[in-house]
Amino acid sequence: MATVPTDDVSPGQPIAGLLAQQHITVLLVGIGLRFTRSASAYYRAAFDLGMAEWRLLIVLRSTEALNVGELSAAADLDKAAVSRSLVLLEERKLISVTQTRTRGRAAIAKLTPEGKKLSARLMEVSLQRQAQLFKNFTNADKERLACAAVSTLAGSDRVDWDR
Numbered sequence: 001m002a003t004v005p006t007d008d009v010s011p012g013q014p015i016a017g018l019l020a021q022q023h024i025t026v027l028l029v030g031i032g033l034r035f036t037r038s039a040s041a042y043y044r045a046a047f048d049l050g051m052a053e054w055r056l057l058i059v060l061r062s063t064e065a066l067n068v069g070e071l072s073a074a075a076d077l078d079k080a081a082v083s084r085s086l087v088l089l090e091e092r093k094l095i096s097v098t099q100t101r102t103r104g105r106a107a108i109a110k111l112t113p114e115g116k117k118l119s120a121r122l123m124e125v126s127l128q129r130q131a132q133l134f135k136n137f138t139n140a141d142k143e144r145l146a147c148a149a150v151s152t153l154a155g156s157d158r159v160d161w162d163r
Contacts, residue, residue, distance in 0.1 A: 028152070042129070047122065052077055052085040054122060057094065060111045061119035067106035094118055
């Protein structure tokens with residue numbers, strides 16, 4: 001059974017429903033959904049951005065320019081979501097999108113000066129939110145969690161889900 005003694009939960013009190021206690025995949029999905037809902041509500045209220053737009057701004061912050069396919073892979077979003085989000089970000093003048101023939105007639109997106117300012121602020125806020133979330137974790141705990149998450153993600157690509 002998944003239990004944890006913390007200030008937020010009484011010692012021995014279950015931290016998840018019955019399914020999550022029996023299936024770690026349900027627990028992981030539940031954690032991801034809670035993180036996504038919380039972050040989505042925060043970024044929508046504070047910056048009028050959805051999570052897809054947030055991801056794209058953060059990804060573009062670390063590069064000069066990317067096309068839709070590259071953005072899709074880097075932000076782990078489908079191409080249709082990337083295309084829709086690019087329209088919204090361009091309307092807000094946070095990115096510029098140019099067509100090029102040198103990269104197979106691809107639409108290339110890059111941050112505008114205003115987009116660079118906002119993406120820097122988003123990164124600052126997201127790191128603060130992350131620090132708050134993991135404030136009771138030791139550095140060793142955070143490192144173990146990150147390693148386990150990366151291993152889980154890598155392993156999910158090797159699972160034969162049809163069998």
